[in-house]
Amino acid sequence: MAGGVSAKALNTDLKTGLAFLTRLPVRCALGGEGSLARAAWTFPIVGALVGAFGALAFWGAALVGLHPFVAGVLAVAATLLVTGALHEDGLADTADGF
Secondary structure, eight states: OGGGOOHHHHHHHHHHHHHHHSOSOOOOOBTTTBOTTGGGGGHHHHHHHHHHHHHHHHHHHHHTTOOHHHHHHHHHHHHHHHHTSHHHHHHHHHHHHO
8 A cells, every 4th residue: 555554554553543433343453563642543433433333224204204303312322332422531531610
């Protein structure tokens, strides 16, 4: 690949990003080969995957005819399951700081 980046390194970075930002059971080696700093470029990709999971939950709930509020709650619940409430905890910590 261009720039000396191998497909294995890209795969390792993606697994590291998934393991750090979600609760998905992904095997990765944090530390040596799978440095979190090197995998930081994958954070937007992982965020898009989490958002797509929530959008899929919303779409499925809307498809079966649930009220939009209920579909939204299910979408948020789906992202909570995937991330372990990582972002919601950060929001709560910010509110505690204020």
